[in-house]
Amino acid sequence: MSVMLKSSPADLVTETDQKVESLIISSIREKFPTHSFIGEESVAAGESSILTDNPTWIIDPIDGTTNFVHRIRAVGTAAVNMCLVATGGADAYYEIGIHCWDMAAAAVVVTAGSVVMDVTGGPFDLMSRRLVTSSNRAIGERIAKELQAFLCERDDGKKED
Numbered sequence: 001m002s003v004m005l006k007s008s009p010a011d012l013v014t015e016t017d018q019k020v021e022s023l024i025i026s027s028i029r030e031k032f033p034t035h036s037f038i039g040e041e042s043v044a045a046g047e048s049s050i051l052t053d054n055p056t057w058i059i060d061p062i063d064g065t066t067n068f069v070h071r072i073r074a075v076g077t078a079a080v081n082m083c084l085v086a087t088g089g090a091d092a093y094y095e096i097g098i099h100c101w102d103m104a105a106a107a108v109v110v111t112a113g114s115v116v117m118d119v120t121g122g123p124f125d126l127m128s129r130r131l132v133t134s135s136n137r138a139i140g141e142r143i144a145k146e147l148q149a150f151l152c153e154r155d156d157g158k159k160e161d
Helices: 015-031 040-044 065-070 078-086 100-110 137-146
Strands: 003-005 012-014 036-039 056-059 092-096 115-117 130-134
Touching: 012 015, 012 065, 015 036, 015 040, 015 056, 036 040, 036 100, 056 100, 078 092, 078 100, 078 130, 092 137, 100 115, 100 130, 115 137, 130 137
Parallel strands: 036 056
Antiparallel strands: 003 012, 092 130, 115 130
């Protein structure tokens, strides 16, 4: 298996990641040619990640590439941790520095019965690269009060206020 580094030794990409993303995008594009895409590997290759009102597919071809590369079965991706909150397996989860493809699908699952918010306690912003998920608003707000939020570059490149 060919493994390459993206931004750091913990940020891995394989040919499989790239091929799976390409396959997903080409398959969807056949049926929905006007839709937009934000793909983890496409962005790593230099494409922009602009979220508009146009229908947009956000793609993480292999969530947990490190686990995939090392053949490890481990809980630990942002999506899995967020879904643990949604199922009642955890009371809360927060992270700063993840990307829209790490949290988009799980945010939909979580909002079906739990809470997703910004680490400041404000509304969730998919492109901000930070979130708190919790079983209820009180827990989420309590965690947000305790966190020292820091800015990271947004996925859409916009500047923070």
